[in-house]
Amino acid sequence: MQTQRRGRNVIEWVERQLRLALPGYCAFCLGEVPPGDAWCAPCFASLPWNKKACRCCGEPLPFAAAMTCRECVDSPPAFTRAHVPLLYQGQVRQLMHDFxxxxxxxxxxxxxxxxxxxLAQCPTEALIPVPLHQKRSHERGFNQSQWLSKELRRTWDIPIINAVRKVDTPSQRLFGRMARRHNLEGVFVMTARLPKRVTIIDDVLTTGATAHALALAAKEAGAEEVDVYALARTPRY
Structure with a gap:
């Protein structure tokens, strides 16, 4: 127990240092910033923020953020809404690749x-990280969605409930939006009963097909409202 506690303390210390990247300097432009800040205001403002987005799937839109995109109107996903604050572009794309x-x-x-x-306050009762298939997990050795979920759990103090990916499906890059949904039918199963409101955690949201399939599995396990939280959105067009 003492060894585990010491290990957690070391990890937390390293993360505190990493949060500042280079103390006194912006993580993006290396310009000087006030002590304790990780970036400067101009760099923060210039990031590809997903400010005008579909309230359902997070797809960037040319009009008001309170609207719903055509795809979600014609074929609504199983999840209720997506919170995806950044676009998968520029410096965010490079950070996501490294991560x-x-x-x-x-x-x-x-x-x-x-x-x-x-983020403001905790919007959910449990977190569901998007799982990797066991084979892919062994190959990669790192599940970014699981790591993100653990970080959010430390902030919100809510449980993580895992799902299992039963089938190692072909890469989603090979398919269009609707074909991606069919490719993932019945792929996920939950490991426990779920509370009424849960949130799926992913790193990048593209068509939302993975989140849709996982949301279906979550509802089969008792969830009534499923949200999706992801770091970045890949625009469809």
Whole structure:
């Protein structure tokens, strides 16, 4: 027990250092910033924020953020709404790549710090990280959605309830939006009964097909309202 506690303390100390990247300097432009800040105001403002988005799936829109996109009107997803504050572009794209494929602690902590800037209070009763198939998990050795969920759990003090990915499906990059949904039918199953309101946690939301399939599994396990929280959105067009 004492060893585990010491390990957690070391990890927390490292993360505190990483949150500041280079103390006194902006994580993006290396300009000077006030002590304790991780970025400067101009760099923060210039990030690709997803300000005008579909209230259901987070797709960036050319009109008011309170609207719903055409795809969600024609074929509503199983989840209720998506909170996706950034676009998968520019510096965010590079950070996401370093985080997802290289398990970069600096990129992960910086992305989570940006994400938390957009959150107010705990909106849910449980977190559901998007699971990897066991084979893919062994190959990659890192599940970014699980890491994000653990960071949010530390902030909100709510449980993580895991799902299982039963089938190692082909890459979603090979399919269009509706084909992606069919590719993921029946892929996920929950490991426990769920409370009424839950939130799926992912890193990047593209078509929302994965979140849709996981939301269906969540509702089969007792959830009545399912939201999706992701760091960044890949625009469809």
């Amino acid at each position: 997802k494929f290289h398990a970069s602690p600096r990129a992960g902590v910086l992305l989570m710090a940006l994400f938390k800037e957009t």
